[in-house]
Each structure stands twice: as C-alpha cells, then as structure tokens.
Amino acid sequence: MSKESKLGWKKIPIGGLLFEPGSAMQYKTGDWRAFKPIVDQGKCINCLLCWIYCPDAAIVRKEKFIDINYDYCKGCGICANECPVKAITMVEEKK
Amino acid sequence: MPKIMGLTGDEAIAYAAKQSKVDVVAAYPITPQTIIVEAFSEYVHNGEVHTEFVCVESEHSAMSACIGASLAGARVFTASSSQGLALMHEMLYIASGLRCPIVMGVVNRALSAPINIHGDHSDMMGSRDCGWIQIYCENSQEAYDWVLQAFKIAEDHEVLLPVTVNIDGFILSHALERVEVYDDGDVEKFLSIRNAPFKLDPDNPFTVGALCFTDYYFEIKRQQVEALKNAPPVIDKVNKEFEGLTGKKYSYINTYGLEDAEAAVLCLGSTAGTAKAVAKKLRSQGKRVGVIKPWVYRPFPSEHLLQTLGNLKALAVLDRAICPGAPYGALCSDVVSTLYDNGKQLKVFNAVYGLGGRDITPFDIEAIFNEAMDVAKTGIVKEPLKFVGVRE
Numbered sequence: 001m002s003k004e005s006k007l008g009w010k011k012i013p014i015g016g017l018l019f020e021p022g023s024a025m026q027y028k029t030g031d032w033r034a035f036k037p038i039v040d041q042g043k044c045i046n047c048l049l050c051w052i053y054c055p056d057a058a059i060v061r062k063e064k065f066i067d068i069n070y071d072y073c074k075g076c077g078i079c080a081n082e083c084p085v086k087a088i089t090m091v092e093e094k095k
Numbered sequence: 096m097p098k099i100m101g102l103t104g105d106e107a108i109a110y111a112a113k114q115s116k117v118d119v120v121a122a123y124p125i126t127p128q129t130i131i132v133e134a135f136s137e138y139v140h141n142g143e144v145h146t147e148f149v150c151v152e153s154e155h156s157a158m159s160a161c162i163g164a165s166l167a168g169a170r171v172f173t174a175s176s177s178q179g180l181a182l183m184h185e186m187l188y189i190a191s192g193l194r195c196p197i198v199m200g201v202v203n204r205a206l207s208a209p210i211n212i213h214g215d216h217s218d219m220m221g222s223r224d225c226g227w228i229q230i231y232c233e234n235s236q237e238a239y240d241w242v243l244q245a246f247k248i249a250e251d252h253e254v255l256l257p258v259t260v261n262i263d264g265f266i267l268s269h270a271l272e273r274v275e276v277y278d279d280g281d282v283e284k285f286l287s288i289r290n291a292p293f294k295l296d297p298d299n300p301f302t303v304g305a306l307c308f309t310d311y312y313f314e315i316k317r318q319q320v321e322a323l324k325n326a327p328p329v330i331d332k333v334n335k336e337f338e339g340l341t342g343k344k345y346s347y348i349n350t351y352g353l354e355d356a357e358a359a360v361l362c363l364g365s366t367a368g369t370a371k372a373v374a375k376k377l378r379s380q381g382k383r384v385g386v387i388k389p390w391v392y393r394p395f396p397s398e399h400l401l402q403t404l405g406n407l408k409a410l411a412v413l414d415r416a417i418c419p420g421a422p423y424g425a426l427c428s429d430v431v432s433t434l435y436d437n438g439k440q441l442k443v444f445n446a447v448y449g450l451g452g453r454d455i456t457p458f459d460i461e462a463i464f465n466e467a468m469d470v471a472k473t474g475i476v477k478e479p480l481k482f483v484g485v486r487e
C-alpha cells in the first residue's frame with residue numbers, strides 16, 4: 001500500500017469506479033512482503049519459469065538472467081519454488 | 096389527455112415501465128410479481144417496445160444482468176418478490192454500490208419458512224439496508240405514477256441510485272383498479288431518454304468493481320449515504336414536475352386528518368387505504384384521528400414526519416413484517432428514533448399485523464384507533480409491541 005495521503009470520500013469517483021485504465025500499476029503491493037526473493041544471478045540459467053509463474057508480473061527479464069521489481073513483488077515465494085536450479089532464496093524482510 | 100384503464104397493480108407497473116421506454120429488462124418470474132414480467136414480455140412480443148428482454152435462470156442473474164446493462168448506460172427495469180428478492184440480496188448491494196439507477200417493482204410477499212405466497216413486507220424489510228431508495232404505494236394509480244417518477248429520481252446525477260417501487264402482494268398486484276394513464280407523448284416529455292454520466296465503452300475503458308480494502312471501502316460506502324441524502328431535493332423536484340404534468344401531488348409522506356388529529360395510525364402501502372376509510376368514519380363521529388403514510392421509506396423522511404405531527408398525542412405504527420428479537424418492527428424503530436432524537440413526547444406503540452397476507456380488517460384498525468385514542472387520553476402505553484390478528 002503506498003503511503004501518500006489518500007483522497008477523502010468527496011474527491012473519489014463515485015462507486016469506486018476507476019476511469020484511468022491500467023491504474024493497478026499505481027497500487028504497489030511490495031509492502032505486503034514478509035519474505036523477499038533474492039536472485040543469485042550467477043546461478044540463473046534464464047529459463048524464465050519464474051517469469052511465467054509470478055502472479056504479480058514482478059519478474060523483470062534481462063538479457064542473461066532475471067531481476068525482480070520489489071515495488072510489486074509481494075513475496076509469495078512461487079518463483080523460488082519453481083526455479084529448477086534454486087537460484088532464488090526467500091529471505092525474511094527486516095522491519 | 097389522460098385515459099382511464101382498468102389495471103391491476105402489476106399491470107400498472109408494467110405499463111409505466113413500457114411508457115418509460117426502458118432499454119433492458121432482465122427478470123425472472125415469481126408470484127405475485129409474475130404478471131409484471133408477463134405483461135412486459137407481451138409488449139416485447141407485440142413490438143410495442145424496443146426493449147432487450149433478457150430471460151435469465153434466476154433472480155440473482157436477473158439483477159446481475161440489470162447491473163451490467165445499467166453500467167452500459169441503459170434505462171433498466173426489473174421486478175421481483177419474496178424469495179426472488181432474497182436471492183437477489185447480494186446483487187442489490189452491488190447495484191447501489193456501483194451506483195446503477197435501476198428501477199424495480201417489488202410486489203411484497205412473505206418470506207419462507209413456512210412457505211407462503213401472500214403479501215407482507217418481510218421481503219423488502221429483509222433487504223432494507225441495501226442502499227436503494229424505497230417507495231411504498233397504496234394503490235395501482237400510485238404504483239403507476241411512482242414508477243414513472245422513480246426513473247427520473249434514480250437517474251438524476253445527484254442521486255444515481257436504484258429505486259424499488261413496492262406494492263402489496265395480491266391486495267394490489269392482482270386487484271383490478273381504475274388507473275388514469277397519461278399520453279405516451281406526455282410521459283416522454285416528463286422522462287426523456289437516460290443521460291448516463293458514464294457508460295461502459297470499449298473505446299474508453301474504465302474499471303468497475305475494483306477491490307477496495309481498508310483504505311477506500313469506507314469512503315465509498317460514505318458516498319452512498321450522501322447519495323441518499325441528496326435524494327430528497329431531487330424527489331421534491333420530480334414530484335413538482337410530475338404535478339405540473341398530471342396535477343397529482345406526491346411527496347415523502349401522505350397524511351389524512353392530521354390538521355387536528357390527536358391520535359393517528361402510521362403505516363405503509365395499501366393498509367393506509369383501509370386506515371383512511373376507518374379514520375373518515377371515526378372523524379364523522381367527532382373523533383380526532385388521522386393517518387400518516389410514508390410514500391418514501393428510504394431515505395427515511397424524518398424531517399417531513401416531524402413537520403406532520405401537529406397536535407398528535409399518540410401514534411400507532413403498523414408494521415407488516417417482524418424483526419424477531421428487536422424492540423419494535425423496522426418502521427416503528429425508525430419512527431421512534433426520529434421522535435426521540437427530536438425530544439418529541441408523543442406516545443408510540445407498535446402493532447405488527449398481516450403477516451403471510453393475513454387480512455387486516457376495518458374492525459382491527461378501528462380497535463387500533465381506539466387504543467391510540469386511549470393512549471392519547473391517559474398518556475400510558477400498556478403494550479408497546481402487539482400482534483394484531485394473530486390467534487393466541
């Protein structure tokens with residue numbers, strides 16, 4: 001959840017309707033995370049299984065390996081579970 | 096020039112929906128509402144309307160289809176009763192939450208169990224807090240008139256809320272009455288085609304029904320309360336325009352004999368007709384009694400109620416539904432909290448009556464008036480909640 005000040009009921013479009021397409025981008029789910037996936041880019045074979053499985057499209061494709069967009073990664077751990085070479089480790093977030 | 100037709104309450108509602116040129120009807124039949132959708136499907140079959148009539152497999156689907164159509168900018172009508180309304184319950188909140196100005200004829204009928212097809216207000220009272228504007232009618236004429244007005248109220252951009260127009264099952268839905276109907280042209284002048292402030296459009300996409308967590312949900316519910324608060328001036332405006340067209344005066348509350356009444360009966364729907372007839376007789380005997388009939392039940396017309404009270408000393412509130420375990424029926428609770436909040440010392444008692452379509456006779460109502468007059472005289476309420484017409 002982003003921390004910027006939120007609009008009151010008088011300013012929000014009625015009924016929770018969102019008139020700007022693609023606005024889900026503005027909703028950063030990164031702060032939901034309890035565990036953070038860390039990629040060992042030396043180990044990564046760029047098979048992109050994690051990219052396919054990530055429910056938040058938080059895996060970023062690079063030329064030789066992948067990277068993770070922590071603004072949206074909510075730490076579900078699916079990528080670490082699916083990675084065939086165990087290139088991703090889930091590390092507890094420090095508060 | 097209006098013409099006179101013989102219409103049942105159901106037919107009157109269907110006829111009004113036809114003249115309102117609704118774009119979409121999605122409905123599922125249920126007694127005692129069935130005549131409405133049957134009559135309407137006949138209009139469709141005969142080519143008298145250009146409405147998209149969607150046959151669905153349940154009331155839940157009916158309201159879902161109505162919501163989609165309404166968001167696409169259509170004028171939408173449907174009708175239901177009892178178990179059907181209960182099955183719609185979840186979608187009723189979505190219709191108001193997404194601000195869909197759908198108009199629904201609700202033909203009030205008891206809820207199971209035990210199963211029963213006859214009239215009481217349990218169905219609408221069960222969905223009382225669904226955020227819809229709720230109107231109750233005394234006769235077929237009112238049902239016809241209110242449906243025409245309901246579209247205009249619902250679709251007003253200050254309101255954008257769905258409306259139910261309620262009539263009593265069988266007592267009104269199946270009874271043939273004299274109804275004055277207006278020219279199609281006059282209705283068209285009163286109710287032009289819907290001008291939706293937003294509509295689903297593939298070229299200009301927007302999101303409906305997005306997830307709102309702890310951070311936005313409350314604000315959006317708060318907006319709905321405001322929309323209901325905005326309704327009274329719009330209802331006033333629509334009532335005035337309607338009067339200009341038809342000469343018929345509508346408002347939030349209809350009263351009889353309140354100018355000098357000391358004791359009155361307050362009730363919704365067709366029972367008000369019987370109560371007025373009884374009050375008339377009692378008044379001819381010099382008794383100062385009156386009748387208060389809220390037309391609009393949601394938003395509850397507290398201010399208007401306070402203005403109508405005059406010299407009243409005692410008020411009997413008649414509820415045609417029970418709130419098991421509550422101190423009063425729903426209507427009486429609203430009345431009592433309105434009075435209490437405003438420091439009114441008026442004595443009130445609640446008479447629950449007519450469940451499952453049990454008749455309420457003029458004798459029953461006369462007994463209630465007598466009790467109210469007694470309370471007015473003594474200032475003592477012996478029984479705050481009583482059940483009228485039930486066998487011990």
Ligand code: SF4
Nearest residue numbers: 054073074076077079
């Ligand atoms: S932890 Fe879950 S959300 Fe984050 S990158 Fe992996 S799969 Fe995507």
Ligand code: SF4
Nearest residue numbers: 044045047048050083
């Ligand atoms: S699944 Fe593992 S190896 Fe495959 S791209 Fe993702 S991190 Fe690299």
